[in-house]
Amino acid sequence: MRSTRSLIGNSVAYLAKVSVTHCRAIKLGTITDTYTANNILSGYAKCGKLGIAHQVFDEIPDRDTVSWNSMISGYVNRGKFESAWETLKTMKRCGFAVDDHTFGSILKGVAYVGFVELGQQAHSIVLKAGYGGNVYSASALLDMYAKCDRVEDAHIVFQRMPERNSVSWNALIAGYAKVGDRETSFWLLDCMEQEGAGIDDATFASLLTLLDDPEFYKLTMQVHAKIIKHGLVSDNTVCNATITAYSECGSIEDAKQVFDAAIGTRDLVTWNSMLAAYLAHDQGALAFKLFLEMQGLGIEPDIYTYTSIISACFEEAHPNQGKSFHALVIKGGLEQSTSISNSLIAMYLKSNSKYMEDAIEIFESMEVKDRVSWNSILNGFSQYGLSEHVLKFFRQMRSGPLEIDQYAISAVLRSCSDLATLRLGQQVHALALKSRLEPNDFVASSLIYMYSKCGILEDSRKSFEATTKDSSITWNSIIFGYAQHGQGKSALELFFLMRERNVKLDHITFVAVLTACSHIGLVEEGSNFLNSMESEYGIPLRMEHYACGIDLFGRAGCLDKAKALVEAMPFEPDAMVWKTLLGACRICGDIELATKVARRLLEIEPEEHCTYVLLSNIYGHLRRWDEKASVKRLMRERRVRKVPGCSWIEVKNEVHAFNAEDxxxxxxxxxxxxxxxxxxxxxxxxxxxxxxxxxxxx
Incomplete structure (x- = not known):
């Protein structure tokens, strides 16, 4: 297994060797020899020293096609396609003959940047130069069209080839695999076998990417059998792709068997593939164990390893693991990697609100922040109700060079909703229009929600009507808007219209519908929705649906039905469900049940002030002053303080918040x-x- 450091070491050693050869050629006077100069030029180009390579190129008295090809290849390999194309044009103007090596390099560059128009120009040069029948030039053309998603053009080139090799077949299969054409890809494999073309690792690597669903499990097994038959089971590329295919087809056991069988030939990608497989199947403990095994064997993790394993570190499930990996990142000198920093920010934000400062500290220390960095921090602030911070950071983001996208717009619109800052929300709406982001489902949904929260239901409906109306995201938002404004009938009409238009319903749709039924007292209709969700719509009831049902029955004074619904739950109720039932007890005045529910809640969330306040209010309403005093005393003993309510007002785009007697x-x-x-x-x-x-x- 070759680590990054060993590759760098080899590159430095090779560059030193080229430099010594160069010095020796100058000293001996052989630098004027075209063959010698071309070797030195090619060496510098391979090391990425294009400036020195160009100097050598300029000093060659008798350049040939090899000299030009070395420069073109060097530019392409370093991602400088424009320089490569200009060099090709100069080469032709100077009357030098192009060959299959020229076309191989330039077409590789076209494929990388995706400039299919330039690829077509190169195609015409290939034909004009008489290389259309050359297997290497034709294969490069085919590969270029395939990588530019022009598989039909690639297939035409393939059909006209007088001679085909495994590179040609593999390039065409890879092209069809890239566009997701599974049927044609496997048909080509059959044709390839019938013609006796050499099947190799590249053939199977492309095909395995198409096996990404449990329905293809048997096909994956068949491909695996072919891999064994062709003696490619120990090839790293094939092995890694097989692990991923088995994982995506739902079999972590088969993926592990392939991984175990690859002992002795594993590379870092093999370990990363198995790590990703464990994480995809929610096997965090096994992923951590595998990571420790890598550490024990001295295998140096890369950016992908760290971003994968950090994504599994959510503090509730794996206490202190996240901070341990953060320490390893710092120890490995990778804390300035934007990808790793983004993963750490996401980890801290998803763990708990108390880690918000850690996320901000990482964000502030980043030398290079991309859109993911900004969007993560904006959504983190929004998630924990720090809406003022969202607005502040959004202004900072706008002052930088990064383009605002739908995720940033959605985050700031949610903050405008939370603060009910209508004028600022309208300005963000204008920015969304200017950025042509209004049609995006997430932006449209946030606009609907923002106008609804600000009490402008007409504008909320306008934002909905401006969408394509083919996504449940926007339908759910407008149904919620009507439900929360007490317009339950309008909300239900929208639900039936959504169903009529065959828009896919999801669990959030039914939360919105149940909320609508609850707010206008449609107990029977709400109960029918609860009973038919799984049987008629195929959507299993979640915790939030039970909470909505309890609220529905509680508001209607049907406490027995609310209690029965809790008892019928197939999983342990969470704090949200118990709080809803406690609210129902308050409405119905059932102090005995309220006391039992409150005790349960105080066990789950002993620091949550709402439970104490709600129970205290129930006792006060029933004039049971001793019990009310005991709740107050318990709050003092546990040092729980009631969070005071506040009012706020928007003046000239600035939000002013006030507590009582502030x-x-x-x-x-x-x-x-x-x-x-x-x-x-x-x-x-x-x-x-x-x-x-x-x-x-x-």
Missing amino acids: HSHPYCKEIYQVLGELLEEIKSLEYDTNLELLDCAN
Whole structure:
């Protein structure tokens, strides 16, 4: 197994060898020899030293086709396709003959950048130069068209080839595999076998990428049998692709067998493939064990290894694992990798709100932030209700060079929704229009939600009507909007229209529908939806559906039905369900059940102030002052404080929040002065109203 460091070491050694050869050629005067100069030029180009290579090229007195080909190949291999194309044009202008090596390099560059128009120009040069029947030039053409997703053109080139080799067949199979044409890809494999063409690792590597669903498990086994038959089972590329195929077809056991059989021939990709397989099947513990095995064998992880394993580190499931991997990243000097930093940010954000500072610290320390970095931090703030921070960071993002995308727009619109900042939301809407992002389902959904939360249901509906109406995301948002505004009938009409148009229903659709039924007291209709979700629509009930059902029955005063629904749940109720049942107890005045539910909740969330407050209010409503006092005492003993409610107002795109008797605002004195004046006016109005009433009475 060759590590990155060994490859770098070999590259440095090779460059030193080329430099020594160059010095020796200058000293001996053989640098003017075209053959010697071409070897030195080719060596520098392979090492990526294109500046020195060009100097050598300029100093060759008698250049030949090899000299030009070396420069073209060097530019292509370093991703400098424009320079390669310009070199080709200069080569032709200078009257040098092009050959199959020229075409092989330039067509490889076209395939990499995807400029199919230039590929077509190169195709015409191939034909004009008389290389259309050359197997190497034709194979390069075929490969170029296939990689540019022009498989029909690739197939035409293939059919016109007088001679085909395994490279030709593999390029065509890879092209059809890339566009997902499974049937044609396997038909070509059969044809390849019938013609006796040499099947190799590249053939199977392409085909295995098509086996990505449990329905292809038997086909994967058949391909695996062919791999064994052709003696390619120990080939790294095939082995790695087979592990991935078995994993995606649902068999982690077969993937592990292939991995175990590859002992002695595994490379880093083999380990990463098995690691990804474990994570795809939610086998986090086995993934961590495999990672430790890699460490024990001295196998140096790469960026892919770390991003994969970090993605599995969510603090609830694997305490302290995430921080351990973070330490390993720092130890390995990889903390400035944008991909790894993005994974660490996502890990901390998904773990718990208390790790928000860790995520921000990583974000702030990043030298290069991409859109994933910004979107992750924006969504993290939004997820934990830190809406003001979303707006602040969004302004910073806009001041940079990165283009705003649908994820950033959606995050900031959600924050506008939470803060009910209508004017700012409208400005973000204008930005979405300017950026041509309004048709995007996520942006449209966020716009619908934002206008709904700001109380402008008409604009919410306009945003919905502007969509293609073929995604459940936007339908769910508008149904929620109507449901939360107490317009349950309109919400249900939309649901039936959604069903009529064959838009795919999901679990969120039914949360919205059940919310609508709950808010307008449609108990029977809501109950029917609950009972028919799985049988009629094929959607199993989740925790949130049970919570909606309990709320439905609780609001209607049917506490027995709410209690029965909790008891019928096939899994352990979570805090959300218990809180909903406690709310139902408050509505129905059942203090005994409320006490039992509250005790259960206090075991699950002893630091959650809402449970204490709700139970205290129930006792107060029923004038059971001793029990109310005991709840207050328990709060003091556990040091649980009620989080005060607040009001906020938007003034000139700035949100001002206020708690009761708040004195923290910088314009506190002026605000209270105006408030006092308003109260005096209200008192005078009350006095005038009372006088008018007295006059009317007399």
